Amino acid sequence: MIELSDLVLGPEVEASVLSVLRSGRLSQGPTVAALEAGFAELCGTRFAVAVSSGTAALVAVLTALGIGPGDEVIVPAFTFVASANAVLATGADVRLVDVGADFCLDPDAVAAAIGPRTAAVMPVHLYGRPADMDALARLADRHGLHLVEDAAQAHGARHRGRPVGSFGTGCFSFYATKNLAAGEGGMVTTDDDGVADRLRVLRNHGMRARYDYEVVGHNWRMSELAAAVVLPQLLTYDGQVERRRAQAARLTELLAGTPGLVLPDVAAHQDAVWHQYTVRVKGGTGAMGRDALAAGLREHGVATGIYYPRVLADHACHRTHPRVHADPAPVAEQLAASCLSLPVHAALLPGDPETIAGAVREVLGAAGRRRRASHGYAGPTAS
Ligand SMILES: *Cc1c(COP(=O)(O)O)cnc(C)c1O
DSSP states (O other): OBOSOOOOOOHHHHHHHHHHHHHTOOBSSHHHHHHHHHHHHHHTOSEEEEESOHHHHHHHHHHHTTOOTTOEEEEESSSOHHHHHHHHHTTOEEEEEOBOTTSSBOHHHHHHHOOTTEEEEOOBOGGGOOOOHHHHHHHHHHHTOEEEEEOTTOTTOEETTEETTTTTEEEEEOBTTSSSOOBSOEEEEESOHHHHHHHHHHTBTTEEETTEEOSOOOBOOOBHHHHHHHHHHHHTHHHHHHHHHHHHHHHHHHHTTOTTEEOOOOOTTEEOOOSOEEEEETTTTSTTSHHHHHHHHHHTTBOOBOSOSSOGGGSHHHHTOTTEEEOOOHHHHHHHHHEEEEOOSTTOOTTHHHHHHHHHHHHHHHHHHHHHHHTTOOOTTOO
């Protein structure tokens, strides 16, 4: 089976974890500080503040920016639930708006959704591809809105050479399946001294100095063990991204022109980090479409994933939520019905892209033959 993601942690990670275990210091300490320094360098920001998860990063940033009840935050209709739930956790309202063919926030839809209560825009750099930060940063600037980047899937991605997480306040995740993985963990990037300072206080029970509790905070600290798992991965991350890029380019080359498939098309000025390689299957969810392709690929030993099968407003937790407001999102709905992620990751073997592409062509080809037969069309050679 070619798995959709496969984490291979080498001897450097084992050594790094062992040295933390032997140090006797398990909570936020020198390893977390070293990870923060390395991460700030990756993102070209003055500060990086480690937290306990990507979700904690989002909630902490919104809180540090003073966003709460009465405010509204613009979130893409097509993303992981945590993007919206982080906003709801602060007491603010969520405004769900449509995305574009790049799977990320559509700047025109954002412009139309901005109102008097809008406090922030949250672009999500989905699948490791940067959102249209030219237009979104311009909009945020013009309307005086905070830009909170959900970069949980996009460590090191760049838009016109500039790293994501450096346009506004960046929120990253080290969940087990992300490009940089600790099991659990998160990071915030910012150039703003005040925001970095508030985050450091908020993540540690609001404590400024020993027993000096300045604000009501939380426990959003990262453990030394989590930092020890990520730090060695960060040192070799460029190589991992290169491998993902090469696999994605190879898949695109092999799958080009496949009928029924729309391949991921990333603009030349954007460097995606290929957290996922996501195609769109034209037949929708039906018997000849996305779900049939996923089932067929499984039979051929190729795992796939659907990120995400529904738009946020379609989930029980958001459908009737009084603080979730959903604008029409026809593109997001179409993507939810047609997206399928194929394996691209550090542990793929040479030849795997060929196996994956061959299986896709075979399954779609068989479906195409069935479709033509059921329409009484016997193929191009019949006369
Ligand atoms: C993973 C993810 C999160 C949440 O990160 P956790 O570390 O799992 O809390 C938020 N947004 C997006 C887009 C994600 O993919």
